[in-house]
Each structure stands twice: as C-alpha cells, then as structure tokens.
Amino acid sequence: EKGSVALARRDIPGKEGKQFVPQENIAIRVQDLLVEIQANMLAQATVFRDANIHDVTNYDELREVVLAGGWARGWWAGSGEDEARIKDDLAATIRCFPFDQPGGNGVCLFTGQPANQVAIFARAY
Known part of the structure; x- marks a missing residue:
C-alpha cells in the first residue's frame, strides 16, 4: 500500500x-x-x-593449527602416503597449492626434505 x-x-x-x-x-x-x-x-x-591461515614450519605446528580449526600453510615435499598419514592423524588434507607460490625453496613441514611448493592443509567442514 x-x-x-x-x-x-x-x-x-x-x-x-x-x-x-x-x-x-x-x-x-x-x-x-x-x-x-x-x-x-x-x-x-x-x-x-x-585471519585463519597460519604459516607453519613443522608437523607440531601443523597439528596445533589444524586441531584449533585453522588452515595451515607450509612447505610441502611429501608423498601421497605422507598426506594419508596426516589425514589419519588429524583428519586434515591438502586443500590447495596456492597459485601465488613464494619464490625459492623451503623445508617440507612433514619430511624435512627440500621443498619447492607451499600447500594449505585443513579439515573439511
């Protein structure tokens, strides 16, 4: 009206x-x-x-971030089996490999080996 x-x-x-x-x-x-x-x-x-992506450098940091509900970003050179172990332990998987990768190399947060890419881990909701 x-x-x-x-x-x-x-x-x-x-x-x-x-x-x-x-x-x-x-x-x-x-x-x-x-x-x-x-x-x-x-x-x-x-x-x-x-606000919810946190940089991690080792498995303990990954665990802390993921168990708190955050997303963990770190260097990755692991295998499918390594990711499966993380999934079994934390119920988290690689959500993505960001297009915007940092230059250079780092140390894999899981294996300690040289890594040339960064991955983001999180739990599915």
Missing part, C-alpha cells in the same frame, strides 16, 4: 541490513545492491580467510 518494497541484505544482519525501496526504482536498486552485497561478502570472506 505504501508503494515500497522491503529488502533485507544477507551480508548485514538485523535492522541495519533492512531497507525500503520505492517500487518504481526496484530493478535498478536491486542490481546496484547485488553488486554491493557481492563486494561486501567477498571482502568479509577474504578477511576471514586471511
């Missing part, structure tokens, strides 16, 4: 995320709002991801 539509954003909970928009402008406002929401959700996810 008032000629407006209620919009509730999923990225801003509660009253702060609710707004009323006139019906005549709804299509344009929704398009703009979707772009804004996507950018905000990406920013929130990026902050969350970065």
Whole structure:
C-alpha cells in the first residue's frame, strides 16, 4: 500500500541490513545492491580467510593449527602416503597449492626434505 518494497541484505544482519525501496526504482536498486552485497561478502570472506591461515614450519605446528580449526600453510615435499598419514592423524588434507607460490625453496613441514611448493592443509567442514 505504501508503494515500497522491503529488502533485507544477507551480508548485514538485523535492522541495519533492512531497507525500503520505492517500487518504481526496484530493478535498478536491486542490481546496484547485488553488486554491493557481492563486494561486501567477498571482502568479509577474504578477511576471514586471511585471519585463519597460519604459516607453519613443522608437523607440531601443523597439528596445533589444524586441531584449533585453522588452515595451515607450509612447505610441502611429501608423498601421497605422507598426506594419508596426516589425514589419519588429524583428519586434515591438502586443500590447495596456492597459485601465488613464494619464490625459492623451503623445508617440507612433514619430511624435512627440500621443498619447492607451499600447500594449505585443513579439515573439511
């Protein structure tokens, strides 16, 4: 009756995320709002991801981070069998090998051997 539509954003909970928009402008406002929401959700996810990735240099550190629910990033030169042992012990696996690899080489967090790539370990949710 008032000629407006209620919009509730999923990225801003509660009253702060609710707004009323006139019906005549709804299509344009929704398009703009979707772009804004996507950018905000990406920013929130990026902050969350970065806050939960921890650099590790050995198995004890990997264990501590993973058991606390974080993601562990470290040098990796292990085999499939090595990853299987980590999975059996911690229920964690390699989630990815980041595209943005550091230069040079490091020491594998599991085997202690020279490593030329970094992996991120975590538990599945």
